[in-house]
Ligand SMILES: Nc1ncnc2c1ncn2[C@@H]1O[C@H](COP(=O)(O)OP(=O)(O)OP(=O)(O)O)[C@@H](O)[C@H]1O
């Protein structure tokens with residue numbers, strides 16, 4: 001009844017709407033597109049100057065090779081197949097480390113968020129561990145787990161753990177008590193309380209936690225691979241440094257940026273899908 | 281909505297369930313800045329199937345009283361009995377509409393109305409949801425999310441959610457406060473209709489004296505500091521009631537006088 005009213009309420013609105021609609025995007029782009037262009041001017045100029053200086057051999061090529069040389073290096077490695085091997089192993093490390101860290105963060109975050117006793121027992125310890133710079137654990141990990149995969153995965157997991165743990169634990173403690181009362185009113189079991197009220201309520205914060213956990217996983221894979229690896233993008237960097245090929249180092253930086261951005265985008269798209277049309 | 285008119289006069293058989301016996305000596309809130317007595321010496325008997333309206337100034341403990349009846353407040357001196365059994369916590373035989381709508385933002389309108397119906401089969405559930413959404417005139421909004429609704433629409437969804445549980449005791453905290461005059465009158469008629477069909481006990485808090493006299497068998501007038509019952513007035517008018525009727529206005533005047541008497545005292 002009310003929709004019908006809104007649809008046919010103002011007949012002239014049907015005419016007005018398209019003009020408004022066709023104007024709105026134009027106006028939007030007239031503001032946003034130049035913004036994007038303006039933002040691109042400096043980087044493009046830098047690339048251009050860099051390219052020209054490198055071509056004129058005013059920059060030592062083993063110190064700062066031209067952007068086209070960097071691109072060509074990446075392309076050649078990709079064509080030879082090496083690149084995919086390194087990207088693959090790094091991505092696998094991130095995936096496994098993130099999975100472990102995020103699972104642990106989810107488990108402990110949910111535990112401390114739901115049970116006050118668990119929070120009182122565990123949170124002080126976890127908070128003090130969090131204040132230790134994670135890289136500081138590396139020697140211990142190496143001692144315990146050796147130089148191979150395990151220590152790398154452990155470091156990445158540690159990076160992914162804290163943002164997930166923190167966001168979930170805090171969000172679960174701050175679910176609107178007024179909504180929890182609705183669950184009480186309908187006599188939900190504690191199981192239903194978690195499934196039907198608490199989890200959906202904390203989902204937005206949890207997704208943010210997962211995203212920053214994933215970001216940190218990428219950060220820590222760089223550290224882990226720089227500290228000693230025989231494969232992976234980080235290894236490429238070390239290799240480039242050892243053999244004095246700056247193009248490989250720069251190319252690896254670029255690869256990290258692209259990979260990190262891609263997974264973040266995938267995660268945020270999955271999150272948006274999960275959150276659906278709800279507000280916030 | 282039109283069908284509401286027809287049955288309004290049908291007399292109801294006496295329901296056997298939903299008798300409330302309220303005897304609250306004191307309800308205190310203890311906070312960091314000391315304690316506050318929200319309710320004092322509340323003694324009230326509500327017969328099964330009775331429609332009771334509570335009026336009174338802001339802060340006189342109406343919401344607190346309703347929360348005690350719902351079983352959400354259990355720390356107080358005294359006791360409240362429903363059909364002879366002490367109310368110790370919430371139960372599905374009591375439904376509540378809060379002063380705020382309290383819809384779950386991640387559920388659509390229809391999912392919100394279905395929230396308390398998880399024990400029904402999907403077919404039964406969807407039939408009920410549609411019935412009560414029709415009743416509050418929001419069927420066409422069933423796929424919307426709460427943030428897409430106006431305040432009054434959200435409140436109507438909350439009413440549908442409470443009604444869908446078909447409680448023996450229905451507790452409503454200013455349910456029509458955010459509705460426009462026309463929708464309010466329509467919703468009042470619908471509520472009477474549901475009440476007569478289900479023969480539930482209804483306790484409704486309102487600031488609107490006319491609404492109280494229009495709906496209630498008994499109007500409970502409360503006064504603040506500490507919140508207590510000032511008087512209980514019976515409304516012996518047959519339904520449907522005529523808001524412009526002389527008798528109606530006489531009772532309305534009496535309720536107003538009770539409220540004013542305290543304010544001026
Ligand atoms: N959880 C609480 N903690 C402390 N004090 C409270 C709490 N809830 C209510 N009060 C106090 O109890 C008194 C009664 O509050 P209540 O919400 O029952 O009033 P009300 O009659 O519903 O008012 P209104 O008409 O404004 O909704 C108020 O003085 C209020 O400050």
Ligand SMILES: [Mg+2]
Nearest residue numbers: 342343379453
């Ligand atoms: Mg109130």
